[in-house]
Amino acid sequence: MLLIKTAGLFVFTAIAEIVGCFLPYLWLRKGGSTWLLLPAALCLGLFVWLLTLHPAASGRVYAAYGGVYxxxxxxxxxxxxxxxxxPMDWLGACIALIGMGIIVIGWNVPNSY
Structure with missing residues (x-):
């Protein structure tokens, strides 16, 4: 259940980050309105806040998030x-998601070092 909940939260996080970066792209490269920067900033703020909702150490959260991203x-x-x-895009996405799953499952495994 932790894996599904974490993956879902990561998807929302990734969408917030992508939209937060896509809107300035529209402004800079596609002649969009400067008003696009306001929702972009809000999306990036949401992205940062969503990353704080995970119970693991920040480095592990960032590493696992990378796969979903x-x-x-x-x-x-x-x-x-x-x-x-x-097909290589799909294969790469599957490998990245497997890596995310391994990292998230390991959040509850005690460190033996």
């Missing part, structure tokens, strides 16, 4: 940018 970014690439994903 990779998969979420590829879904964004497909849905928002309209780019078809390659």
């Amino acid at each position: 990779v998969a979420t970014a590829l879904v964004w690439l497909r849905v928002v940018d309209g780019v078809r994903l390659s």
